[in-house]
Amino acid sequence: MDSHALPHDEAPLVPAAPASEAAAAVAREPWHFHLPSLVELGPFLALVAACLFFALQSDRFFTAQNFALVAQQVMVVGLLAIGQTLIILTAGIDLSCGMVMALGGIVMTKLAVESGLPAPLAIACGLAVTTLFGIANGLLVTRIKLPSFIVTLGTMNIAFALTQLYSNSQTVTGLPDALTVLGNTFSLGGAEVSYGVLLMLALYFLAWLALRETAPGRHVYAVGNNSEAARLTGISVKTVLMGVYALAGLMYGVAALLSVARTGVGDPNAGQTENLDAITAVVLGGTSLFGGRGVILGSLIGAMIVGVFRNGLTLMGVSSIYQVLVTGILVILAVATDQLSRRGGR
Known part of the structure; x- marks a missing residue:
């Protein structure tokens, strides 16, 4: 009898495929310490x-101040990459992250400057807007079952249009100090380190801990590895996906706050390249675009790789267009490596 003809309640009786076994193991088994593989160290x-x-x-490259500068340059993309990693781990992708971040930044700054809202309340409103966009993406993916690529392509354009309309395409200046405090720096080892960098590192640690040590984190991997197998083990796939997209939206809001703090203005034209930069960081960090495999700290390393290449090429006097060219080559190489490693594992 064809196994596909069996009703859903009999499906567990069918021998599980290797992918199903892996998903069940990820969902059920606790994490144990292991030495990183060559792929993870890559x-x-x-x-x-x-x-x-x-x-x-x-x-000039190997100085503490230069490394601090690189970290400040990548902290916004690094925050976007946290949300992007969560989505890619579930075999999705989010093209809207940069534009949603820009909308969140404009909401924060306009409410604080033009509407006179206290800065904490304005920041909360900006975070709420970006989180709502994440929830909207999640609803369209889980309820209507649209491909994440199409959904986020649409919401990217919606967020861009709303940003331009709400801001009248004008930069917001004269921000209160509370909106820019994360852009301030302190001295550490002869370098000026931004408080925003510390926030980015703290959020990476929390994300790493959640994915590694908690049941919801293991469920993210299980859904990305094989959503049907995850469902059969009792995992609510829709709940996991909704949580992932909502958390990603929240991370985009935090990235908006860091962008505002770093530039000192609310820029309606921000975020136009950050979506691809975030995807680049995730891919370079070793997270598989096919879902179910990757380490969140790898995305931080991926963001640093992009930042180091751009910084190093700038110090060498190389034109910015060649920096974009090198970044594109790195992405292709990373995806090709991921594809080859998947084939080798079969």
Whole structure:
């Protein structure tokens, strides 16, 4: 008898495929410490190799202040990459993250400057807007079952239009200090480190801990590995996906706050390249675009790889267009490596 003809309540009696077994194991078994594999170490080794290369090309590269500058330059994309990683781990993708971030930044700044709202309340409103966009994406993906690529392509354009309409395409200036405090710096080892960088690192640690040590985190991997197998083990796939998209939206709001703090203005034209930068960071960090495999800290390393390449090429006097070219090549190589590793594992 064809196994596909069996009713859903008999499906567990069918012998599980290897992917199903892996998903069930991810959902049920606790995490244990293990030495990282070469695949997991790949992004870190690539970052070290890039640093060594640029250190040989420029005396200014290997300084504490330059590394602090790179960290400040990637903190916004790094925050976007947290949300993007969660979505890609579930075999989805979010093209709207940059535009949603820009909308959140404009909401925060306009409410604080033009409407006179206290800064904490204005920030909360901005976070609420970006989270609502995440929830909307999740509803369209889970309830109507639209592909995440199409859904987020649509919401990207909606967010861009709303940003331009609400801001009248004008930059918001004269921000209160509370909106820019995360852009302030403190001295550490001869370098000026931004408070926003510390926030980014703290959120990465929390995300890593949640994905590694909690049941909901393991469910994210299980859904990305095989959503049907995850459902058969008792995981609510829709709940997991809704939670992932909502958390991603919240991360985009935090990224908006860091963007505002770093630039000191509410820029309606922000976020136009950050969506691709965030996807680039996730892919370079070793997270599979096919879902179910990856480490959140790898996305931080991926963001640093992009930042190091752009910083190093700038110090070498290379035109910015070549920096974009190199980034594109790195993405293709990372995706090709992921595809080859999947084929080798079969």
